[in-house]
Amino acid sequence: MAEPSYIRIPAATLEAFIAAIFEGAGCDAAESRRISTHLLGANLAGHDSHGVVRVPRYVEWHQAGFVLKGQTAEVVTDGGCFALLDGRFGFGQTVAPQAVELGIARALQHGIAVVGLRNAGHIGRVGDYAEAAIRAGLISVHFVNVAGSVLVAPFGGTERRFSTAPFSVGVPLPGRPLVLDFATSLVAEGKVLVASNGGKALPADALIEPDGRLSGDPHTLYGEYGQTGPRNPANGAGAIRAFGEHKGSGLAFMCEMLAGALTGGGTSGPVEARGRIANGMLSFYVSPRHFGTEAEFHATGRAYVDWVLASNPASPGEPVLAPGDREAATRAERLANGVPLTPDTWASILAVARQLGVPAPG
Template sequence: MTLVHANDLTAIATKVLLAAGTPRAGAEVVAASLVESDLVGHDSHGVRRLPSYLEMVRAGRIDPAARPQLGGVRAAAAVVDGRSGFGQLAARTAVDHVRRLARQYGVASVAINNCEHVGRLGEYVQLLANDETVGLALGGRGTNPLALAAPRAPGRPALVVDFAAPEAGHGLGVLIELIGGLLSGAGVSGLTTREDSNGTVIVAMEIAAFRPVAEFRQRAEEFCALLSAGAGPIPGEIESATRMTRVREGVPVPDDIWADLASRPGGPAHRPARP
């Protein structure tokens, strides 16, 4: 295992993506998303995903130069076409647009299709929570992930849950598959010819449309105080603590992943100094 400073790891991932034909703006977004997953302890969605992404680029399943396209806008709903590109770029486009729609309508939703793996859903709902919005995201195909987030008091980590449907039961997985897959237009497992198309739906609820934001934050913090007296952790706090530790001590990168990155164009020439 190699410990790498987050900034160095982001730079390495960016260079590898650039060498694979990804424009700089897109490479930086994808690299930052992968490293952020590592920072918060969701290693399965971190830089260890990069080799598989690059293989999909090589196989023609991902167009590294693709730019997501917004379409199908109808009042508070819209669809983002990932255009066979990196899912993180489509998801960021969806987050930006669903936030704008929520400001206008109070509640808004954006579906994503025609892209590969979007990364960790918790990242996107946390972005919404950091902007005084309640966020919900669910994905069809695969493990049918579900993520929700809401803000707490200023300076406190957002409440975030992010889990795979099998952890919650078959029925929930079926509904997530239908909404994330069919509603987005990506299709559902066994009934689509596009095995590389991920379907995701992101919903944003503008807190100010329902009640004063300061009041919501205060009540949320009071509720968290009650939860802290119990046995279980408050959602989002483990990730926040892990992030602080890894920012300070470095991100652990498995040796096989480091060797893979080092063998690729743009990859690191040597192991970095310990953070």
Template sequence: MVAVGLSREDASTVSAHLIDCELRGLNYGGLPRALSVAERIQSTATPARPPQVVRDSALSATIDGGDTVGYVVAQRATETAIEKARSGGMAVVAATDTWYTGMYSWYLEQITAAGLVGMIAGNAGRLVAPHGGTEARFGTNPIGFGFPTADEPIIWDTGTSSVTYAEVVLANRLGEELPEGIAFDPDGQPTTSPAEALAGAFTVWGGHRGSGLALVVQLLGMMTGAPAITDGVAGLGFLVVAIDPATVTDADDFRARASEYADWVRSTRTAEGVDEVRMPFDRSRRTREQARERGVVHVEPAVLDGLRRIAAQH
């Protein structure tokens, strides 16, 4: 990251996020994304500007990302939301003109660790067809929620497309095919080619229900000032809402009841062939702990070679 022009502080911010993805087994959002970040920076003629606050109040802020990589911009937006919600009970922070904000669960862990409830939504470049269509009109449009409990937080982080952009990019790098039924080529025909999918459209997750959620997330992203239609990896919006439960209820009691409820969900009788019922983020948390115990993550040789080539430039 330093080799492609990031400050050491920003490089550390990006690296911590990407390594956490690797530890959680989400390799497509981990080290392969470092290659995508480097390619984006190296292919952009105009240097990024330092992010700056352009609107500010006791309970809100808007950050102009200056076309800086989203891991940095979203981190600042999250820290700002936490600070304002701690003092004012709630906060809404918008960031715009950024790209690659990564896994929303990364930010929601920070929000819940502060004892706050969080909601994050953001639009992305034109990649996903609405239900019933074959042309891209939505981004992959992730949305996430986080709730503090008396023990481990409840975090749900999902995209609204049937496959993530990072997964398709990684498949294209490795020369792998996509599963059937999740993408269209530029002519609207089903395809398993990552390159054709990137030029065409992904299918939406969840049929008409997922399509409706994708539309809502697009509008929430537009609230940041992001354009309605974006092409490529640029001009994206990131909206974070943080709420102190103490503004409406007894915060300790809420956290205790949330833990009790989570345990009750986990105790659900399982269907045939199912080992356990998990809460959202249980798998990620467990995988991360196991990876730390092993002390290693597994990286595709093509990805590692690409990282070495970039580092050699510095």
């Protein structure tokens, strides 16, 4: 299959344009900029599935009342080093940072913190929150689910039972931070969205049809759709597969238990009684300084990273990478050369802007 064509948009231009779209949708300037910066950050990191391709869907959800502007997360339980917050269905880029900021502050105070967040709008790239903890010198672990969203078939099944259930870990090593960030599905739903808009093709076994046949066709998930415009997973008969067979399926199960059931926000299904989907997140923050091993942790961790990366590469010219290396390289390249978007993705964003009366970049 031929490589997709791309339009390159300068990062600053794209960030300002997306912020203007959300202002046009009714958000205030600060929230609009937060959403735009977060979505752009996902593109800069190479996680296009969680980037500006989401703009039409976010606007659609906001207009339908599924996600609300200007929300402040409500503290439901506060036990000092642990807390539970309710996002009140606010934009994830508003309420998730509030939960993360609380977790960071409490971990810096107590040495450890456990913070649950429920009923948040789509929180986007979870690695962004691990990076925030790294900047504070903290280790963090994040389990995420999507209440009311069934997209992924469990190992051995064909019917949808899990959300894409992301998982992320951040490790603050001096000069060499590590960020592990992935969906427990074989591909994120956003990657199916990108493929449906003319972007990178899916692996041939990323999806599964009701009869068990494997598929790389986005129609398996979305059903029929136009060249531009919204995609609705409810219209498709198939499912995304879990990564790593039983291992990814098992991790997705635990994300639903910890981020969904424990926080009280609900699991991916059954969905009959829910009118909207929402993210849940359970985060753990640990301070190496309070733990008493910070110097040893930094020295041993750096030495181990260097030793792992010194492994002889399986393919000449393709060195072994640590978690986060590819994102850092992609960020530098895209800041220099612009963010690549497929023509269909760009057309969909422009269509939303026209609908809201927001002029396109000159």
